[in-house]
Every structure is written in C-alpha cells, then in structure tokens.
Amino acid sequence: MKTENRTADFYDIIRSRRSVRTYDSSAKMTEGELKEILEEAMLAPSGTNLNPWRFMVFTDPAEKAKLFPIAFGQQQVVDASAIIVVLGDMNAYTVENANRINQRAVDAGYMTDEVKDIINNGVENYYGSANEQTKKEWQMLDGGLLAMQFMLAAKARGYDTIPMLGYSIEQFRNEFNVPENLVNILMIAVGKASGPAYPTVRLGVDEVTTWNGVV
Ligand SMILES: Cc1cc2nc3c(=O)[nH]c(=O)nc-3n(C[C@H](O)[C@H](O)[C@H](O)COP(=O)(O)O)c2cc1C
DSSP states (O other), X not given: OOSOOTTOOHHHHHHXXXXXOXXXXXXXXXXXXXHHHHHHHXXXXXXXXXXXXXXXXXXXXXXXXXXXXXXXXXXXXXXXXXXXXXXXXXXXXXXXXXXXXXXXXXXXXXXXXXXXXXXXHHHHHHHHTOOHHHHHHHHHHHHHHHHHHHHHHHHHTTOEEEXXXXXXXXXXXXXXXXXXXXXXXXXXXXXXXXXXXXXXXXXXXXXXXXXXXXX
C-alpha cells in the first residue's frame, strides 16, 4: 500500500476517518514523513496567525512505553508508530511572537511593514489584557483545529489516528518535564491500523441545528 496519497479524495478521507485503537507495532513512520504531516497540520488557522501550537513527538519504543501507564494502559500508545502530544505555548500571545511570524510575511512580500505594525499592536491590545483562563480557551480552539487537520492529513497518506484525552496530564508533565508555559491540548496516536475501528454514529443535523435565531 502506498504510504503517501496526496490525491486521496477529500470526501473519502472525512468519511473514512475513524478512531483506530489497534495498530501494527512493526510499522514505522520516518521523522521526515511525520514532519510533513505536521507541516500540513500547521496550515490550520490560528487566532491572529500566532501559531501557538507546539509538539512533543514520541517514536522511540522506550519512551512510548513510559506513556502506557500515563494513558491508563491504552495499548495504542505503545503500538502506534508515533504519539503526538499537542501543546499550546502561552507565550505565543505576545508582540514578540507576532513579530517573529509577521516579519516573515513581510519578507515574503505578503504584508507591508505598516500592516505588520498594526497587527503587532493589535496583539498587544487584544491579548495583553486577557487572563490565563481566556488564553487557555484560545489554545484549545487553535490546538483542536490543528489536531483535526493532522488526523485528516495522516488519513490522506493511508495512516489512521486516534485523538486521546484519556491520560494523566499531571503525570505526563512530571515525567517529561513540560515547561510551565506549555499547556496540554491533545494526545494523538498515528500509525498503520491492524484492525478496524468501531463504527460510530452521529446525531442528525436537524437535532443539533437551529436556523436564524429560532431555538
Ligand atoms: C477530545 C477527545 C478525546 C478522546 N480521548 C479518547 C481516549 O482517550 N481514548 C479513546 O479510546 N478514544 C478517545 N477519543 C475518541 C472518541 O471516543 C471518538 O472520536 C468518538 O467515539 C467517535 O468515534 P470516531 O472518531 O471513530 O468517529 C477521544 C476523542 C476526542 C475528540
């Protein structure tokens, strides 16, 4: 089977992605391929394009084994080719970080210096006064969008994934000395499925939607 399939049909991808819990433990993904998928995931939008996501990637069996008890014995953390822990950098909501990104847009000819200054000042005004809880909520939004795109990008290459919150964030942070400024968003296992996912259902659109303000 081709490991890379950039022509995979978008509708097939969104309809066939399921949370897979059984993986071929002999299947390896290269660092290069994981980086490509991360790069595609990072095409996701983020508030003010601040790119707050950070990643801890685990491919080493010894490191993945440490995740097993932390993830309450979920076998996929051991068997999947890689575990991606999506984090958010609380220091991303700063003028310094905005400038780091927007200067690249200026250099690429996408933005003038004047626009860069306006955006950077906006970051100061908008994010500067936000409290920690609000910033964490933004992190969850930006990281959630990123995570979804990661799972679809992986699926387009013939890999399966599972998003996971079933792990002890406290134990994870202690084990891997996660710095204070990084908040945990989601763990994602990615690899070659060795068995099918459970089929799942969804509520109907009409059950969850109102139109034009009528509840
Ligand atoms: C935020 C989040 C956390 C999840 N955590 C776990 C988990 O720890 N273990 C697990 O087996 N599934 C986990 N799931 C997978 C869900 O159970 C799954 O997405 C849902 O049942 C729908 O199934 P599907 O993804 O196959 O369509 C999680 C999903 C999300 C979105």
